[in-house]
Amino acid sequence: MNILDELVVETREFASHRDWFQHHTPKNLAMAIAGEAGELASEFRWLTIEESSRQELTPVQFDAIRLEMADVFIFLLRLSDVLEVDLAAAVREKLEMNEDRFPTVAKEWEK
Numbered sequence: 001m002n003i004l005d006e007l008v009v010e011t012r013e014f015a016s017h018r019d020w021f022q023h024h025t026p027k028n029l030a031m032a033i034a035g036e037a038g039e040l041a042s043e044f045r046w047l048t049i050e051e052s053s054r055q056e057l058t059p060v061q062f063d064a065i066r067l068e069m070a071d072v073f074i075f076l077l078r079l080s081d082v083l084e085v086d087l088a089a090a091v092r093e094k095l096e097m098n099e100d101r102f103p104t105v106a107k108e109w110e111k
Contacts, residue, residue, distance in 0.1 A: 004077075004088050011077045029079040036075055040068035 001009075015024055043065045044052050051057075057065070080087040 002088070008077050008081050008087075011074055012081055015078060024078055024082055026079060026083055029075055029082060032075045033072060033079065036068060036071040040065065040072055043068055 015021060043061065054062070077087070079085075080090075
């Protein structure tokens with residue numbers, strides 16, 4: 001079992017132990033992802049591009065961002081579990097599709 005599968009199982013068990021399956025419908029999970037993504041975005045509100053870099057974030061800011069990223073990922077894992085989507089396979093498929101949509105850019109040193 002890979003790490004993604006392990007995390008799906010862990011999030012499933014966490015939800016099961018709290019009797020949350022009744023609430024974890026695809027619609028509710030998609031809305032939760034959107035809400036958590038908004039909370040993640042709010043951590044960057046009013047920061048300049050420079051201030052939002054890893055080097056400029058305070059430890060408190062970085063920790064808040066890291067945990068909001070985890071919230072988004074947890075709900076995405078739950079949604080993939082509920083809909084029986086192989087998320088790793090979907091990511092690989094999407095990357096392959098994007099290979100055609102977004103051609104590689106030649107770097108200056110490659111010219």
